[in-house]
Amino acid sequence: MNIFDALGFVKEYAQNFAGNISTFFSRYDGDPENKISADNVMASAIICLVIGVTFQDRFISGKGFEDIIWFDRAITQIIFWFTLALLASFLLMIGRKNVPREQAFYAAFQVLPISFMCGAYGASLAHFFLFLSDWAGAGPLTGLPALTHVAVQLVIVALFFARELKIAGEQNRLRRMVTTFVIFSAILIVDLVVIYGP
Numbered sequence: 701m702n703i704f705d706a707l708g709f710v711k712e713y714a715q716n717f718a719g720n721i722s723t724f725f726s727r728y729d730g731d732p733e734n735k736i737s738a739d740n741v742m743a744s745a746i747i748c749l750v751i752g753v754t755f756q757d758r759f760i761s762g763k764g765f766e767d768i769i770w771f772d773r774a775i776t777q778i779i780f781w782f783t784l785a786l787l788a789s790f791l792l793m794i795g796r797k798n799v800p801r802e803q804a805f806y807a808a809f810q811v812l813p814i815s816f817m818c819g820a821y822g823a824s825l826a827h828f829f830l831f832l833s834d835w836a837g838a839g840p841l842t843g844l845p846a847l848t849h850v851a852v853q854l855v856i857v858a859l860f861f862a863r864e865l866k867i868a869g870e871q872n873r874l875r876r877m878v879t880t881f882v883i884f885s886a887i888l889i890v891d892l893v894v895i896y897g898p
Contacts, residue, residue: 713743713747716740716743716744717743717744717747720740720741720744721744721814724810724814724860741806741809741810742809744810744813744814745781745809745810745812745813748813748814748816748817749774749777749778749813749816749817750770750774751817751820751821752777752813752816752817752819752820753768753770753773753774753777753820754768754820755817755820755821755823755824756773756816756819756820756823756849757773758824759820759823759824759826759827759845760820760823760827760845760846760849777816780890781808781809781812781813782808784808784812784883784886784887785804785805785807785808785809785812786804787882787883787886788804788807788808788865788879788882788883789801789803789804789805791804791875791878791879791882792804792865792870792875792879800869802868802869803865803868803869803870804865804868804879806864806867806868807861807864807865807867807868808883810864811856811857811860811861811864812857814856814860815852815853815854815856815857815860816853818852818853818856819848819849819850819851819852819853819856820849821852822848822849822851822852823845823846823848823849823852824845825848826844826845826847826848826849827844827845829844830844830845843895846895847895849891850887850888850891850892850895853887853891854884854887854888857880857883857884857887858880858884861876861879861880861883861884862876862877862879862880865879865880
């Protein structure tokens with residue numbers, strides 16, 4: 701592969717990623733016709749993971765780029781998303797037979813990586829605000845980036861997880877809402893333990 705092929709490959713994935721993010725935030729109806737292909741969802745999840753880990757470790761943890769342990773952080777985050785997808789799948793299967801697992805996994809890997817990346821970006825903006833407030837003498841707001849990350853992530857999950865379940869084929873509104881609430885609660889609990897735990 702020469703440099704032009706490599707640049708074309710990167711350009712194609714960047715365009716797909718930008719298109720997926722734009723589609724994710726612009727579709728309102730939950731119509732299954734708007735479903736993004738599984739390949740594009742996974743490619744976007746990986747890009748969101750890299751961006752999110754970079755922002756999170758750089759601006760929440762305060763690490764330099766050379767100190768970020770990419771592989772460890774990526775594996776941990778993927779396992780967390782996979783666990784939440786399994787939990788959502790279990791919730792959708794309660795009292796029913798033959799519910800496709802793809803519904804929960806599609807919704808989880810469509811929403812969670814984007815919420816993680818947006819939360820990490822929000823944390824980087826909060827870090828900048830924190831820098832300005834320290835410079836202005838406003839006092840310590842050291843927890844602001846981490847709490848911003850959690851808040852942005854939870855807002856995106858609350859707004860879009862049920863919609864993505866509908867797009868993936870789950871028609872029962874109550875199941876979508878309960879599943880969204882449980883995923884929201886699980887993320888909130890885990891993030892608060894990470895921030896305030898031992």
